[in-house]
Amino acid sequence: AIPLQYGAQYSGKRTDDAMNKWRSNRFGQFIHWGLYAIPGGVWNGKTYNYAAEFLKASANVPSATWDSLMYQFNPVKFDAKQWAKMAKKMGVKYMTITTKHHEGFCLWPSKYTDFSVAGSPYKKDILKQLVEAYNAEGIDVNFYYSVLDWHHPDWRNDIKSPQDSVAFKRYLDFAYNQLKELATNYPTVKAFWFDGTWDNSVKKNGKWTYEVEKMLKEVSPGVIVNSRLRADDYGKRHKDSNGQLMGDYESGYERRLPDPVTDTAVTRWDWEACMTIPENQWGYHKDWTVSHVKSPLELLEMLVHTTSMGGNFLLNFGPTGNGDFRKEELDIATVIGNWMGKYGDAIWNCDYAGMKKEDWGYYTKKKNSNQLNMVVFNWPSSGLLKVRTPRGMVLDKASFVDAKGNALKVEEIADNQYLIQVPVKLYTSPQVIQVDFHQGATNGKYQKAKT
């Protein structure tokens, strides 16, 4: 192994209470909210199709012009309690909010900059209201923080001169102080989601990323940090020069999921996928006709897919400049919430079942139980659900989770191969079948193949 000072600090999954809770949450709400929500992807009457939170760059808006959006920030419809109630109904157990995105505007009255809610007509601390409202609903709150900062004069994309070094050192001190301020002033925050760390300037400061993680865990014991923060001694990110994951979970899955057949390695570490409802919009965009908008069931399948591979699914919402949500997002929250209200037990505190992927859908397994969930998206016209079990796993009985009394026929047709008989019907949402199993030798009921 290559000796590293700023590489991975440990290997394997954390098993402390804080991480176990993070893992059991499974389903989270991402919220991207900032000045970019005011123009919503439109500048001087022109619609820019690229991600709305990048409009400053897409429309080449001068910094002074963009930053003056602060004087328009006054979300009169913002109601943290209402947001939290919607999230509760949707079935999320955590929410991750952009404290500061690349534009540099802070949703809290930071004492290290004037470019925050304190300088806007709105004035109040948005983070404080959100943390209190979501925590009151029993939902954990995590903070997204962009190291990349287009507003701060000392930000540098790279270090090409001694002057760059001096300036960027000032910037890193500023960011360190803001992060300490966030961890200190909002002590119930459970995790930090770092972004904007791909530039050479950050990659050349692996030590700073190590010190930020250390500081956060001193200020807020048990706090969780994603892999996007860290760069090692050689500027390697996410995994260090020895291939070891840095931070507490892998957060490289942005708008994509690991393949259930070829990428099962991810089940060995903690990870989270973040997902947009349109093709690529994190901040509010006025015109969602410019790309495919995922349906509730498409997103629900991604949530189940993620849980089935031992990951967390962070679904993004982009509130408007006024502080309310668009209809598509409200509808998605309702439909997914209805399903979670009935079948959330197949998601929360569930994990990878260690079984081969089948065509009909996904397995999840309740932690510390002999309870296997089959979440069926593709209902078989044969009425038969194929199940291949690992050696030593024997299926005992199966039933629809909402009809425990009616046992389904479970037929063992070969070594570790079963067929579960189900009615042939067209369902309009995924069905959950619960299977009880035990560890032991196959009971050999099937007819031995004639050799």
Ligand SMILES: COc1ccc([C@H]2[C@H](O)[C@H](O)[C@H](C)N2C)cc1
């Ligand atoms: C250059 O490609 C990028 C850069 C940053 C992003 C940001 C998005 O604005 C959003 O915050 C997402 C989580 N993040 C990776 C997305 C694509």
